[in-house]
Amino acid sequence: MKKIHFIISFFALTILLGCANDNSDIDLDGIALPENISALTTVTQDNSGKVTFLPKGEGVTQYKINYGDGSAESDYFSPGGTVSHIYKEGVYNAKIIAMGLNGESTETDQQVVVSFKAPQNLQVVITNDLSVSKKITVKATADFALFYEVYFGETGKPDPISANNGESISYTYKEAGVYTIRVVSKSAAVKTTEYTAQVTATLVLNPTTSAPTPPNRQAADVISIYGSKYTNVAGTNYFPDWGQAGQGSSWTEFDLNGDKMLNYIKLSYQGIALADGTSIDVSGMEFLHMDVWTADLQKIETSLINVGPSEKPVTKDLTANQWTSIDIPISAFTSQGLSVDKIFQLKLVGTPWAGGTVFVDNIYFYKTAAQSVQLPLDFESSAITYAWGGFGDAGFGPIPVAVVANPSKTGTNLSDKVVKIEKPSGAQVWAGASLNLENTIDFTKGTTVKINVWSPKAGADILYKMEVSTSPKDGNGNPTVFFEAHATTTTANAWQVLTFDLTTAPGFNTANKYDRVILFPDFGQMGTGSTYYFDDIKQSN
Template identity: 75%
Template sequence: MKNLKYIASLIVAAVVFSCATENDLIDLDALSAPTNISALTTVTQDNTGKVTFLPRGEGVTQYEILFGDGTTTAAIVSPGGTVDHIYKEGVYDATITGKTVNGKSTSVIQKVTVSFKAPENLVVTIDNDLATSKQVNVKATADFALFYDVYFGEAGKPNPISANNGESVSYTYQEAGVYTIRVVSKSAAIKTTELSKVFTVTTVSKPFTSAATPPNRQASDVISIYGSKYTNVAGTNCFPDWGQAGQGSSWAEFDLNGDKMLNYINLSYQGIALADNTSIDVSGMEFIHMDVWTAKLQKIETSLISKTGERPVVKDLVANQWTSIDIPISAFTSQTGFTVKDIIQLKLVGTPWAGGSVFVDNIYFYKTATSTIGMPLDFESSTLTYPWTCFGSASFGAIPVSIVTNPDKTGNNVSDKVVKIEKSAGAQVWAGASLDLDAKMDFTKGTSIKVNVWSPKVGAIILFKTEVSTSTKDGNGNPTVFVEVQATTTVANSWQVLTFDLTSATSFKTTNAYDRVILFPDFNVAGSGSTYYFDDIKQSN
C-alpha cells in the first residue's frame, strides 16, 4: 500500500544535539492502533432503560458502538460525543471500537447492567493518593448499579464526577482540609442509593527543585544504577517491592518538570534489583552516591546485597531539602565477610519505619578519576575517550565525530591526533559538535580560547561556543547560560590558530561554570561535504 504522508510541522531550532535526520512528515501507516478504549455509561432514573454512552480512548478519530442487545447497526460517535440507547432490563455486552485515521482499530467488551431495582449493598472506599498532593481516589460498587456520581464537597464545585460502577474516579482539591464526600449510586430505577463520609484531604510533601547535577565523568569511572546523567545498568528493576505493599509502602516515578526521580512512599524498606542473573563488580569503585529528599524521615539505611549476604550503612537526612550522600565502599567491605564483587541488589530502609516518603535520584558508584577531560585539549591521551556529540543532522558516517591521525603534520601542528568534523552535504547551517568537560573552565588561565583549525577554504566562519550544561534549558532543551564568539579562517588547506576572546561577548562571566566546548565549522553556511579538523583547544590571556 502506498504510504500516505502529511506535513506535520517545521521546527526551527538554534541547536539540536542529535545526529538523526529530522523528518517533518508523519507516516500515517506507522500510527499505532488506539489504546485505553472504554466508555462511561450512565442511565436515566426513570425506569425507561435509557443508557448514554460517552466513549473514551487515545489516538481515536471515530468510535463505533454495538449495544449487545441484538441491534445490528453500530452507532458512530465522534471523540467527545455521546449516543443514547434504550435497553430492556438485563445485562449486556456492548462492544466499543476505536479507530484511527489510518483504519487501525481496537475493540473492548464492556458490560452494561440495566436494572429497575435501586442499587443495593453500596460499598465505598475513599483514599488520599500516595503520590499526588490533595488528590482523593474514590471507588464505589453496588449490586444492580450501572454508575455512580461523586460530590466532592469543595466550595464552588457543585457538579459531580461520574464513574462506572466498580471503577475509580480521582479528584484534586485546591486546598487540603476536611470535606464531606457524597457518593450516589444509580441504576435505571427511580430510587438511588447514597453514602456520605467526612474525609480529611492531605498533602504529599515533595521537592520543588532538582538534586544537583552530577559532574561529568569518564565512563570507566562510574557505574550508574538510576539517573539521567550517566548510562544506567540495563534491566534494573527499581520496584521489586519484596512484599512491602502490605506495610503501606509503595513506589512511583516522580516527574519534576521533566526531571524524573524515584519516589518510595511510606518507606518501610524498598529496593533496587538488577536484571535476572546479573551482578556488578564495584570493587574498583570508591563510593556509592545518591541524592535523597524527604519531609519526615530522619535516617536512611542503605544496604548493598551480594549473592552471599548484605551489609547496611545508615545516614542522617535533613528535612525538606536534598541530602547528598556519598558512602565509601570500604564502609561495606570493612564489615566482616562481605565482598562487593557480585552486587545484585540495593536496599533502602526508612527511619522511622514506614513513617514517611523519600525521593531518590542519581544513584551511582564512582571512583576518583585518574585522568580527566579538561582544558587544554590536545586529544593525545591513550586512556581518555572523548565523547563528542554531533548535531544539525550532519552526516558523519558510522562515527559522527572522530579522533583521527593528523592528516597534515606541517606548519604549526605536527601532533598525532586531531578532531575531524565533516559538514556533509545538506547539513544545517548550524551543524557542529560538542564535548563535555569533566571540570569547569578555570579563567585564571585566560579568558581567550585558541583553537588550531584546518579549513578547506578561506573565509569560513568558525563559531566557538561554551555552555554551562547544568543551567536552565530553553524550549529546545539547550542550556540558557552560554557564550558564543566567531573567528574567520584566512588560509585554506593548512593549519592556523584562531583566537576567540570570550570577553567580547556581553554574556560572559568568569564566575559561570562553563563545562562544555562546542565547535561550529563554516557557520551559517549549509553543508557541502567539506571536512574540518581541530586541535589544541586551550586558554590564553
C-alpha cells in the same frame, strides 16, 4: 475494549484548502490526528432511554455520533457541546467520531447500556494515592449501570463528578482530612444505587525541584545503579520486596515533570537487588553517592551487601524538605571488614522505622578521575574517551565525528591526534559536534579561546559555542545558558590558529559554569561533503 479507526473527511479537507490564500503554507501531513477520544455518556433516570454524549479529546475541531442502533448519525457539533438520543432498552456499540483540522477523523467505540433496572452489585474501590498529596481515586462498577456520580464531600464543592461505569475518577482535596464520599450509580431507571464511605485525604510531601545534576564523568570512573545521567547497571530490581510490603512499605517511581526518581513510602528497610541477582565489583571505586529528599525521616542507613551474604551499614543525617547529597567513602564499609568485590544488594533503612517517606535519585559509585575531559583539549590521551556527538545531518541525525590521527602534521600542528568533523552533502547549516566537559571552565585562566583549525576552504565561519548543560531547556530541548563566538578561516587545506574573544560574545558571563563545548564548521552553509579538523582548544589571556 475501544477500537480506533481512521477515516478522511473530504468535505472538511476541501473547506480547509479553500480557505487558504496564495500566501499560506499549510502542512496538512504535519497536523496530528485527533487523539485521546472518549465520551462521558449519561442517561436520564425517567425510563425514557434518553442518553446524552459529551465527547472529549485532543486536536478536535468537531464531533459527531454514530448511535449504533441503526438510526442516522448525529450532525457535527463543536467541542464542549453535547448530543442526546433516545434508545430502547439494550446494549449498543456507539462510535464517537472526532474530526481534526486537516479533515482526518479518529473513531472510538463507546458501549452504551440502557437498562430500566436499577444498578445492582455496586462495587466501589477507593484508593488514597501514596505519591500525590491529598489525592483520592474512586472506581465504581455495577450491573445494568451506565455511569456514576461521586460527591467528594469537600466544603464549597457540592457538585458531583461523573464517569462512565467502570472508569476511574481522581480528585485532589484542598486540605488534608477526613471526608464523606457518596457514590451514586445510575442506569436508565428512575431508581439509583448508592454507596457512602469515609476517606482520609493524606498529606504527602514531595520534592518540587530535581536533585543536583551529577557531573560529567568517564564511563570507567562510575558505576551507576539509578539515575538518568549515567548508564545504569542492567537488571537492577528497585523493589525486590523482602517483606517490606507486609509492614505497609511500598515504592513507586515518582515523576517530577519528566524527571523520575525512586520513592519509598513508609520506609522500614528497602532492598535493591543488582544485576539480575549477580554481583558487581566496586573495589576500584572511592565513593557511594546518592541524593535523598524527605519531609519526615531523620536519618537513612545505607548498607552494602556482599555475596555470602555479609553487610555493613553507614548512617547519615537528613535535612527535611530539601535534597541531601550523600557521599559515603567506600573505606567506611571496608574499614568494618566488608569485602566489596561482589556487591549484589544495597539496603536502605529509615529512622524512624516505617514512619517516613523518601525520594532517592542518582545512586552511583565513583572514583576521582586520573585524567579529565577539560580545557585545554589536545586529544592525545589514550586513557580518556572523548565522547563527541555529531548533529545536523540532512535527516537531522548525527554527522560523522571522531578523534583520528592528524592527517597533516605540518605548520602550526605537529600533534598526533585531532578531531575530525565531516559535513556531508545536504547537512544542516547548523551541523556540528559537541563534547561534555568533566570540569567546568575556569576563566581565571583567560577569556580568550584559541583553536587549531584545518579547513578545506578559506572564508569558512567557525562557530565556537559553550553551554551550561544543566540550565533550563528551550522548546527544542537545548540549554538556555550559553554563548557563541565566531572566527573565519583565511587559508585552505592547512592548519591555522583561530582566536575567539569570549568577552565579545552575547550572553557570556564568567560566573556561569560552562561544561559543554560545541563546534560548528562552516556555520550558516549547507553541507557540501567537506571535512574539517580541530585541535588544541585552549584558553589564553
